Amino acid sequence: MTLEAGNARRANTTAGTGSETDPDRAERRQRTIVLVVLCGTGFLFSHDVSLHSIAVPTLLQQLGDRPNLHIAQWTPKVYVLTFAALLMLGGALADRLGAKRVLVGGYLMYLAGAAVHVAVPTTVLPLALARVVMGAAVALIIPANLLVLSAVSGSSLHRAKAFTIWAGCCAAGVTVVPLVTGLILNDVLWPKVMVAIGISAVALLIGIIRFVPVMPADPGSPVDWPTITIATLGSGLTVFAFLQAPEWGWAAPWVAGPLVGGLVLAITSAVIRRGGHLPLDYLFRADARLRPAIFAVAVAVLTLCGMVFLTVQYLQAVRGHAPIVAGTIIFLPSCAATVIGAKLGQLVRRPYGVTAAFTCGLTAILDGLAFGLTADAAGDLGAIVAMVTAASVGFGMVMSVGLDMVSAALSASGDGIAWAAMETTVQVAGYLGLAIVGSLVDRGYHAGLVVPGHIPAPDGVAMSHDSLGKGVAAAAASGGDGIGAPLADAVQNAFLTGYRHGLLATIAVVAAVMIGILVSAARSKSSAERF
Template identity: 30%
Template sequence: MDSAPHPRRHWILAVMSLSLLAIVLNNSVLNVAIPQLITDLGATTTEVQWIADVYSLVFAGLLLAAGAVADRFGRKRYTLGGLAVFGLGSVLAAFSDGVTELLVARAVMGLGAAFVMPGTLSIIAQVFHGPERPRAIAVWGGVSALGVAIGPVVGGLLVGSFGWASVFVLNIPLVVVTLAIGLATVPEWRDPAATPVDVPGALLGAVASCALVFAIIEAPAQGWASAPVLGSLVATAAAGVGFAVRMRRAEHPLIDLRVLGSKTFLGASVGNLLVVFGLAATLFVLAQQLQFAFGFSPLESGLGVAPTAVATILASGLAGPVTDRLGTRLAVALGLACSAAGILTIAWADGYGQVLAGLIAVGAGFGVSLAPATDAMLSTVPDERGGMASAMNDTMQELGYALGVAVVGTVFHRLYTGSLADLPEQARLSLAGAAQLSQQDGRPDIAARAAAAFSDAVGLGLTVAAAVVFAGALFALATLPTRLPGRGPSARLPAPDQPQPVAAP
């Protein structure tokens, strides 16, 4: 692959960033629309949960296959095509008049997103080289965090003024503009030695990913020992073993398992998983803490979380210089340790000032660590397999997000409900329910006990998250190299006797 800078690389970075923003923003915006969905569509709590979760299930299940398909048959074609499918799903969602239609629309959106996300990263890695590559990846990571953090703000403004359908209408002009610029600026690329897609491997990978994400989603509500969760974990293990066997025996495997033996890949993938884990855990708890404990409105709570995005963007701009100075190992470890310190600060905060300091630390740690960790993952594979590496990176991030919510949600749920086991269900469901019951029954002790239980649950749940993220910092120190090896076609894990990839006509 030609290592000369692409003349339109900054336009391409803008297109890829806008594509990523659309698919990330959608999930965080949707959370604000849930109350209206319940009212307007008559959806049950379970149905609403699946309206949110079916997107993640389809998305996670198809990531690996999508990355491999794009490598073999055209990254531009499948990335922009995925964006078009995502836009179609958004149109269907905006005009849905029932739960079933909305579920189908969300699944279509997940299908499109599965092809967009790995494509954005592999195309960025394709057109940026040398010191510019980690800086471009830092922009990519900053946009991802921005979408997560500003979602509640954008959602609050849209839903309050235009209703729940507006969160899907928002995607349509974004998709149209991005497609128009992308068709004109993004180069096509494919592997001239394209091999048949490993369909059995893709199916096994999809089953393993979907079953694992399902278990993670359901565990906080049903418990890790419940039949559905245990069944899903068994299915994950069985499909995972089958996938590994298939990858070793297939003539044209979906992914090259040799990459899993790389300490660099292992350290980078765990680092990426855990930095997203920390961000997800923090935002999940803050959504409740700011509203229930500090009395913020939904819009105020969205604005209250926004400093995370600002810190991430600023820190992402420093990720390149920090990595140049300290090296990959210390940059990733420093970012994870900073995030862990921020999470711990939020865990025991008794006012928004401390929360703000913690949010800045979490965002800064995310911004500093994500780019060098992602660049390290990409360095373990040849450029012609960039889609595969990007898909694996995105899968780790998706699992990190799901795990962050699930682990902290489980700890929080157990501690909060366990402390109030002798009170009516209304009090155990939420702090707001406890306050309402306390007022109805004239028992201020109920509200006081619930507030104390809530504070302890937040503190201990986020302390667990901080410990996990800090352990990731130590793991990065033990596994990542100080400097990455030179990159280029087949610089790592070469594909023997294969012609070099070229730009597709």
């Protein structure tokens, strides 16, 4: 059901006068409010998921304010893991129960978990259980949110604008992570951040209840539960492997095993299914014209997650500015650049086609990553701001064109499982980016760390095996005894080695996808000319 439904009924009335009736204005106003609420949802939860997958694990290591740090580090991971694994279930429930009902239920679950989080911020077990509930809630919310957004957008023009705005809000939710990281590093207590997120969620829930139209439920909607169950387990195992690969190594049994198991389950789900959509469809079974869009969107998300991860690590290891100031300096240009990129993407697409738009967008991303390579231990944010700004322009171009194409294809199917499968593909790509960059940063850091000779041997051996976050914490703790400055320099230089390795790997991935898109476009053009 779209909010444009009344336009056709009033077409004859308004055609002759050329004026807009009061019902038309009210309808347009309601559509705008609904778009604001849905895009606010995209911003809030893309921020929350990104914060827990990108920043919180290393912040816990640096701040070290949990009674059992090893167990506490699993708190953000179980949130991310639950979210990614249960997206397909969220899409199925949106079809069966109605998208608005699932949205409201998801928000209530999220707020219940947030209340526990605020009440017992340092008690590990209740906190972990609350995060599981919150991850499941977001897995319900995101497919339902996309389904409603597609339904209320109506015409292709409005749909393109709606998804462009939604993509920009999600990107802003990711790029605000360095700003929130700055708040946490400036000793703003984590529960206060959670209270702010909870208040925002309450406001959005009120907007959903008040303004979002009821979407019809379809209790008889066909759902291939065995296939969805297997696909859910496969996604969970794959994301688990990606989350742990930087810490345990790709060859570790508890990484390689789940990775192989996830691949086997994904293939099994594709073999036994009786219909519907699966995440692998968007990579291997999508229409030839749609596949480049999927790959471009996936690599854009992969790059964004990896880039923000490196930015957060840079703010921790190379603190040339106050973290809150640095986060603000980075966040504001990235938001403006994403908006500009979204507009540029559509402007390039109209006269020159989608291949040109994707190529320009990916080139801008490559330019941004190249700027990032010039960052050094001096702490000057110029290189980081240039990297994030240029890459955000490219991200906006790719996402505005890619999501427009994807939404046009999925709007025809009109079911939540299709949106859930697409979102699972994008999320897994983002976690793969984090895994690749995180692994290379960790390897480069340990390979490049030269512990100053005046540090006692046992402490030096321990530091050579510790993570970057612990290294930063150790340097800060040694600040007053003559050891802190040399140790901080060693940690910074070692981090920059891994930082550059991560950027170079991301550049290679983006370049490979761009070449693939160009080759695919050339083959399609050649085939068309042949016939």
